[in-house]
Amino acid sequence: MEGAARGPARQRVQSDRMLIRDESADDSAAVHSLNVAAFQTPAEADLVLALRQVARPLVSLVAEADGTIVGHIMFTPVALSGHPDRRMMGLGPMAVAPAHQRRGIGSELVRAGLERCRQLGYGAVAVLGHAAYYPRFGFTPSSGFKIDCEYDVPPEVFMVVELQRNYLYGASGTIKYHPAFAGV
Numbered sequence: 342m343e344g345a346a347r348g349p350a351r352q353r354v355q356s357d358r359m360l361i362r363d364e365s366a367d368d369s370a371a372v373h374s375l376n377v378a379a380f381q382t383p384a385e386a387d388l389v390l391a392l393r394q395v396a397r398p399l400v401s402l403v404a405e406a407d408g409t410i411v412g413h414i415m416f417t418p419v420a421l422s423g424h425p426d427r428r429m430m431g432l433g434p435m436a437v438a439p440a441h442q443r444r445g446i447g448s449e450l451v452r453a454g455l456e457r458c459r460q461l462g463y464g465a466v467a468v469l470g471h472a473a474y475y476p477r478f479g480f481t482p483s484s485g486f487k488i489d490c491e492y493d494v495p496p497e498v499f500m501v502v503e504l505q506r507n508y509l510y511g512a513s514g515t516i517k518y519h520p521a522f523a524g525v
């Protein structure tokens with residue numbers, strides 16, 4: 342995909358039923374439909390469209406099963422106030438087609454995406470999402486690092502994971518997303 346982050350981590354994760362790969366320019370319509378179906382509103386799908394245009398670097402992966410795109414995940418840079426040296430990504434949006442949920446596709450996308458971010462040199466990832474889902478990937482409430490979110494959200498839904506050991510040590514502050522997130 343033009344403008345997407347490329348690098349040594351560009352491996353394709355393949356299992357018997359599924360392939361995880363970089364999104365390509367040809368995938369954008371399918372990714373949009375998938376996000377509309379999963380979120381039951383076009384808001385996140387339109388956010389993906391916007392981020393694809395303006396956010397750099399961009400990690401955008403799809404899960405493909407039998408030639409059909411059944412999952413998508415996006416990571417874009419976030420800023421931690423007072424710590425411009427800390428390289429962090431934000432996870433989201435992510436979506437799995439309703440008929441394909443609860444089969445581990447989302448988990449494989451998260452793991453592949455975190456690994457990509459790590460290989461790109463990012464030290465931590467933030468997520469604003471389901472408190473019961475993301476801890477299985479190592480995410481913990483950001484409040485444990487004295488880090489909060491620019492949005493007024495319940496503390497348990499804003500989480501971070503370190504990709505490098507102790508990367509967030511002493512890094513208290515507020516995480517800001519790309520302005521494109523503001524409308525969602």
Ligand SMILES: CC(C)(COP(=O)(O)OP(=O)(O)OC[C@H]1O[C@@H](n2cnc3c(N)ncnc32)[C@H](O)[C@@H]1OP(=O)(O)O)[C@@H](O)C(=O)NCCC(=O)NCCS
Pocket residue numbers: 379380435436437438441442443444445446447448449469470471472473474
């Ligand atoms: C969240 C989502 C991406 C997970 O994808 P998936 O492929 O079904 O995930 P996996 O198969 O890897 O994991 C399934 C687990 O996710 C959990 N899960 C799914 N949606 C959840 C939710 N809203 N809150 C908490 N847990 C959720 C399931 O309970 C299941 O847990 P279990 O394994 O303990 O039973 C998918 O459900 C989805 O697209 N949902 C709609 C869009 C969305 O909410 N995106 C995330 C925004 S933060």
